[in-house]
Amino acid sequence: MDRTEAQLREKLLQEEFAPELVEEAVAYVKSYGYLDDERYVRNYIEYRKDQKSRRQLTQELQFKKGVSPELIQKVYEELEPSDEKCMIRRHLEKKHYRPSESDEKQKQKLIASLARKGFRIGDILSVMREWPEEEQNFQ
Numbered sequence: 120m121d122r123t124e125a126q127l128r129e130k131l132l133q134e135e136f137a138p139e140l141v142e143e144a145v146a147y148v149k150s151y152g153y154l155d156d157e158r159y160v161r162n163y164i165e166y167r168k169d170q171k172s173r174r175q176l177t178q179e180l181q182f183k184k185g186v187s188p189e190l191i192q193k194v195y196e197e198l199e200p201s202d203e204k205c206m207i208r209r210h211l212e213k214k215h216y217r218p219s220e221s222d223e224k225q226k227q228k229l230i231a232s233l234a235r236k237g238f239r240i241g242d243i244l245s246v247m248r249e250w251p252e253e254e255q256n257f258q
Contacts (some may be wrong), residue, residue, distance in 0.1 A: 123156050124149070125185020160186055160194045168201040169232030207238055207246045218250055 122130070125146055131141040148154040163184070164176055171179075173195065174245075180186040210233060226247070233243045 120160055122160070123159050123184045123186055124154060125129060129185070148218075156186055156190055157185075157194060160191055161198070164194060164198060170197065170207065172203055172237030174239075175200070178237070203238060204242055204246050206235055207243055210236075211246065211250070216221070216247075216250070218247070 125150070127145055128141055131144060131180065132138070136144070145154065160180055163180060167176055177188070177191050177195075180191050181188055189227060214228060214232075218226075228245050230240070230247075234240060
């Protein structure tokens with residue numbers, strides 16, 4: 120099971136190891152390459168980038184996994200960017216979005232749902248405005 124440095128430290132401290140021993144253990148596993156935050160971030164993003172927005176992945180890595188924002192940014196700069204508009208389209212298709220059949224309340228619910236997933240409002244509205252006519256009248 121792969122972990123970040125912060126996760127390993129937290130786990131060892133929870134088990135009530137002395138802080139000095141925790142630092143020694145972290146240094147030891149890092150020296151053998153068993154612990155590599157950059158590799159962890161790269162794998163985490165690669166595996167999830169087609170399901171989650173960049174903002175959501177960044178928040179998970181930073182606040183749940185204890186990775187520095189600088190490292191996350193560095194890895195993102197090296198990776199091929201994911202198409203967030205495509206992910207928004209897939210989400211709208213999954214929810215059977217039809218502009219001609221959706222009232223304002225339903226549209227607002229979809230927008231709020233996508234915003235909670237970390238997508239930018241501008242991108243959401245852009246995709247909804249560009250929804251193809253044949254898609255709108257399908258079904």
